Amino acid sequence: MSVTEINICKTIARFGILAFFCFGILARCASVGTPQGGPRDSLPPKVVMMTPAFGTTNFKDKRITIQFNEYVQLKDQQKEFFTSPFMKKKPTLMLRGRGIQIDLKEDLDSNQTYSLNFGKSVVDNNEGNPYTGLRYVFSTGDHIDSLLMSGYTTDAMTTDTVGNVYILFYDAKTDSIPQYDSTLLKSKPIAVGKSFPNGIFIAENLKPIDYRIYALEDNNGNLEYEPGVDRVAFLDSTYNPLNQPGFDIWYDTTRRYMQADPQVMMRMFMDKPFRRQTYTGSKRTHGNRIVLTFTAPHPDIKELSFEGIDPGKIVTEYGNSKRDTMELWFDSRSEDLPDTLRGKLIYMKHDSLFRLQPDTQLLKLGWRAPVEKRKEEKKKKEDDLPEPNPFKVRVAGGTTLNPEKNIVFEFDYPLTGVDSAAMSLLKLGEGDQTTPVGLTFRQDTLKLRKWTLAAPWEADQKYRLLIPAGVFKNTNGESNDTLRSEFTIESPEKYATLVLNIQGKTPESEYVVQVISPQGSVLKEVAHLKTGSHTLQYIDVGTVKIRFIEDLNGNGRWDTGSLVERRQPERVGMYVDDNNSEEITTKENWELVFDVDMNRIFGPITMESMTAKINRDNEARLKAIAKKRAEDAANQKKQHNSGGGMGMGSMGGMGSMIGR
Template sequence: NGIVTDAFNLNPDEFISIMLYELDTTFNDSTIYQRPPNYISNTLDSLTSFSLQNLKAGSYKLVAVKDEGKNNLFDQDQDKIGFVEDTITLPTDSVYTLNLFREIQDFSMSQPSLVSGNKIIFGYTGGEESIEIQPLSVLPDTLKSLLVKEYEKDTLNYWFTPPMPDSIVFQVKNEAREYIDTFTVKSRDMVADSLILNPSHSRRINTEEEFQIISNTPLVQADTAAMSIIDQDSALVSYTHKLDTLANRVTLMFDKEPNSGYTIRVMPSAFTNFFGQSNDTIFYSLGTGSLADYGNLRLNLIGESEIPLLIQLTNERGETLREKYLEEIRPVDFNTLEPSTYRVRVIFDDNLNGKWDTGSYLQKKQPERVLYYPQPIEVRANWELEQTFIIQD
């Protein structure tokens, strides 16, 4: 008997297959990929609990799989999995928890594609620890290139100038995944990408948010002397900036007052990209709302934890809206929130990398622990809300 949970999401999936494998001489770690279990049950569409009955005494391996392929196997590229580390010895009165997670997929590389006159994309799945891409073809000395990861995508962009020759043969290596392969990209007559700048916000911005200017091509320079911020009283607003060449964006950080308007002026050549292109004059207009339009939430965290915590405020779909990283347990404030219903998620950051890490069946590694505040939190306009959240390490 036992229950099924989801390692990251608040609620587990439906129709989870509970699989029990007898630990005989034929069983090894690869068995769950290769053959159906000795016993199987399913949570169906309304239960998170399971029961396996009429079982033969002996030693077993217990796993749970979201069996997308309906083949009673674990397919790593599409299924979630949960497992109990210890051997299950039957008969037993123990109740087991199977915590489902999606593994990082085995590394693979897609055929690279020329998508514009100055950009080749290399799509991949799995780990990105040490992907190296080198041209094997002899290229002209005049050809310049830059390899940049696409922001929040499993894609590497190979930018180049001037236009490429007839074809280029690339070698792709990922030493951490013991992978090496070669690919050929053929030239085509295509229009090259040119500099386009887009704002992160259109007209309205929260006082807790930062304004960003996002480029479609690699940025190499942002000249703050050519940018200024003016408030509604025509007074200059001081700011600092951060150029992120990996995400191709510039963040402008400045204090924003409620019920205020701001104009951001970007003069010519404030931004320069890898190809030497620069911008024309741009104006962005922003406004903030009244404090009465928003609500504030304070979370009084109680308990002890030797592990740093990532406190995330999410919507009902589990999408992260705000987050704060805590080295120690203390109250957390989320201010100027839009009236809505929120959830609070706590990630126990065991490896101190500031994000949630999944598990691995073959490595016998469980995912990092996640804890949710038990109820949804409704925030209303012009409210000061305080909630107590007990953290148990």
């Protein structure tokens, strides 16, 4: 496309927006009110006058008024209203008669085009119909900047749409990038746009210059970037609106806001925050359990000791995914520990200059058993009744087992001893015939109280698991009663099978495949896939999608980006069939074969590929709406019918392992 053609397309697009806007300004109503008994008012308010006029140049006023054809209200203005560029002191908005009064609270930059963007904050007084997309534009110079850019904001990991995101434009000449990018933290954008709820944005009133473009999800509403709180995105190159391809703009009558074909894609990610490392506190939640909390993950502990307690008797576990909380379990019964534990913690703490320095904290933690528990123990002792075994374990599963998931055990306390050789796993044959089966029992590397029992399972075979008393011993001095269970290995014929013939970008390229539900939950994940044929069994019957991660560093997981280091997040792509659909229908005993070309999935991002994705998402949205309406209609019919009953279920399998 030539420069002339690009300018023509942009001129048409620009006048399309202005024509739509001016239609709202010039329209009039003969009667403001609705006759009693008439139809409900569904029309938004209409602008009848702006003072100073829309598009004023050499602007020097401090007050702007916008008059409507009816009384209006302001709704969610803190969330909806913003200025381009941002102002340190946000203008104040007040209702005045049938209009809005806007007072500017700071001096304006010279030769700058400004826009006041109201979003959906202006609604009519009676029915709350919003005037979507109301803008007021003026310039402190002698002309209005008038170029446009469009784009699309998505989540880099899930590929889902991210709406209501600020698009920030910085002058590439003024805001050059040093070794580390601190643009969002130190500089002010010279133009701002915002994406609609469906992720599309149309940034207006841009200059014909090179921009560095960022996207910011302002979760705290302070118009400032906070790593670890706000998702962010950036484009690797600079972009001049004058040199971008032309695009179509139209009004979406369903969503009731403008839409456009996107020129760029902003892949939003959550950057890892930098936090000062500081000890924030401790608590003793049980007699033999202490929790230490810090402001940053992975505290560097130089010494941690308690009076009268052998350090080898302390089991350490991180209590959350952020790894800023340490759980200490003492290998001793609660009643054998003193009411007050005294200890010393030496760790590396950030000082005011962000330098790590040793810091010492003296610990003093008290604990007493709850009064009710002491009374119960005293009563049981007086009655001379045998106490139930307090040892607890939760076992995932039932009467059938998916062999790829194995058997997962979760304990209340960390284990200090496991006699796995005493466990017995038998494969049951005809009659009384049994065959011993070897098993492994491994601890999770992150969750120390989680263990997995695995074995060479055979489909459609029945097994018996016996765990004798005393096999498990925990830090509270407790041990298990005898646990036994019988279960059957599920047949792959009750599931679907996916065969992926992968053609990688290179023979060494690695990928992670995820089979996900239509709602986005991960049903199966397999890492380190390269060029070749790969079979995925035990796929749930129904509708699934296949998501791929371009695993550039080969660590078997998706890695987020870094704004400071200007490192983009690893790319994620969906398998799409020839009908531009992501959804795959699976049935029992079906084997589905897919040829997957990674050069296609992870090819260049173009307007065509973005438009195709937007169309897929829109079709899925409309399909979900139609399904919901059908379900609501069916439920309304059922409301006229009565009946039903209650049934009794049975318990068994691994989920309720019997101890005798």
